[in-house]
Amino acid sequence: xxxxxxxxxxxxxxxxxxxxxxxxxxxxxxxxxxxxxxxxxxxxxxxxxxxxxxxxxxxxxxxxxxxxxxxxxxxxxxxxxxxxxxxxxxxxxxxxxxxxxxxxxxxxxxxxxxxxxxxxxxxxxxxxxxxxxxxxxxxxxxxxxxxxxxxxxxxxxxxxxxxxxxxxxxxxxxxxxxxxxxxxxxxxxxxxxxxxxxxxxxxxxxxxxxxxxxxxxxxxxxxxxxxxxxxxxxxxxxxxxxxxxxxxxxxxxxxxxxxxxxxxxxxxxxxxxxxxxxxxxxxxxxxxxxxxxxxxxxxxxxxxxxxxxxxxxxxxxxxxxxxxxxxxxxxxxxxxxxxxxxxxxx
Ligand code: NAD
Ligand code: 89V
Numbered sequence: 525x526x527x528x529x530x531x532x533x534x535x536x537x538x539x540x541x542x543x544x545x546x547x548x549x550x551x552x553x554x555x556x557x558x559x560x561x562x563x564x565x566x567x568x569x570x571x572x573x574x575x576x577x578x579x580x581x582x583x584x585x586x587x588x589x590x591x592x593x594x595x596x597x598x599x600x601x602x603x604x605x606x607x608x609x610x611x612x613x614x615x616x617x618x619x620x621x622x623x624x625x626x627x628x629x630x631x632x633x634x635x636x637x638x639x640x641x642x643x644x645x646x647x648x649x650x651x652x653x654x655x656x657x658x659x660x661x662x663x664x665x666x667x668x669x670x671x672x673x674x675x676x677x678x679x680x681x682x683x684x685x686x687x688x689x690x691x692x693x694x695x696x697x698x699x700x701x702x703x704x705x706x707x708x709x710x711x712x713x714x715x716x717x718x719x720x721x722x723x724x725x726x727x728x729x730x731x732x733x734x735x736x737x738x739x740x741x742x743x744x745x746x747x748x749x750x751x752x753x754x755x756x757x758x759x760x761x762x763x764x765x766x767x768x769x770x771x772x773x774x775x776x777x778x779x780x781x782x783x784x785x786x787x788x789x790x791x792x793x794x795x796x797x798x799x800x801x802x803x804x805x806x807x808x809x810x811x812x813x814x815x816x817x818x819x820x821x822x823x824x825x826x827x828x829x830x831x832x833x834x835x836x837x838x839x840x841x842x843x844x845x846x847x848x849x850x851x852x853x854x855x856x857x858x859x860x861x862x863x864x865x866x867x868x869x870x
Pocket of ligand 1: 535536537560598648
């Protein structure tokens with residue numbers, strides 16, 4: 525077995541705990557150092573996760589010591605941090621959202637491509653067990669060509685305590701959760717070229733939209749509806765489940781509560797319960813998301829080693845972020861927006 529690839533993790537905050545647990549489950553890679561602007565955080569995470577080095581300045585990337593960097597910081601920091609990695613020639617996996625707007629996403633991607641540095645988005649919803657199994661069912665042809673989908677993510681979890689920046693983010697729901705759904709819609713239904721969107725601000729004191737309803741037009745004329753909300757009250761809470769259905773010309777797959785897929789085909793119906801991985805470090809209600817983290821990371825490492833394309837490469841992800849940008853334009857104008865109309869700003 526080759527020597528494990530040595531990684532630097534930047535961002536010792538809320539979600540990076542799952543990244544660090546995830547890396548301990550990944551074959552062929554290890555985190556040799558962590559970095560955070562806050563030295564106390566960097567030192568504490570290095571100690572807690574038995575990582576030999578900690579740093580406070582990301583320019584350590586220029587040391588030549590790292591085979592990859594895992595950027596687990598908020599979207600406003602991504603352009604500068606990816607640029608540092610590109611300058612150092614270090615491949616990148618960077619957390620979602622890529623960047624606050626499509627122009628910045630395009631600039632980051634073009635800079636990396638020009639330098640020949642590979643960049644992947646850590647976009648993990650498509651790596652959830654339930655959606656890998658759903659993709660397999662679609663690939664089997666059992667329900668035929670897909671024609672309609674609904675992806676619904678609605679709960680009232682207190683996301684703000686762990687991620688306080690979300691109360692101030694002007695572009696909130698679509699960039700925080702909507703892009704997970706848009707990527708899922710593309711993963712399950714194929715690319716889309718147009719979107720209509722209505723946004724809502726429901727909860728008091730939140731700067732951005734906390735609910736959004738999008739209608740996507742896919743390249744094969746299929747339609748998908750994405751609805752996301754942090755202001756929806758159910759008991760028990762549905763967090764972090766995505767519910768919905770995928771319809772095809774020969775059948776339907778429903779995505780039901782409890783990670784159950786209900787397959788309707790050939791006039792019969794069956795339920796498949798998709799199980800969790802049973803990892804020692806995961807815990808409810810986060811397990812469905814936590815399990816997807818090492819799977820996302822393993823794909824990054826395997827593709828880095830083999831040269832195969834990243835499923836969520838920066839280039840491919842421009843489609844997702846173009847749809848998010850178009851959704852905001854649609855919500856502002858009340859019109860259907862085609863992503864071809866999003867002018868590339870030189
Ligand atoms: P956070 O604010 O809790 O942590 C970010 C950390 O990065 C902070 O400790 C900060 O000091 C550090 N940091 C910022 N700029 C830095 C720099 N230039 N150099 C070194 N350190 C720097 O953020 P979080 O809630 O952990 O979220 C991080 C990202 O993860 C967000 O983009 C969020 O959307 C995403 N996220 C993804 C998932 C998922 O994958 N499903 C879940 C939750 C959050
Ligand atoms: O997955 C995410 O991006 C987080 C969430 C709270 C949805 O898990 O923001």
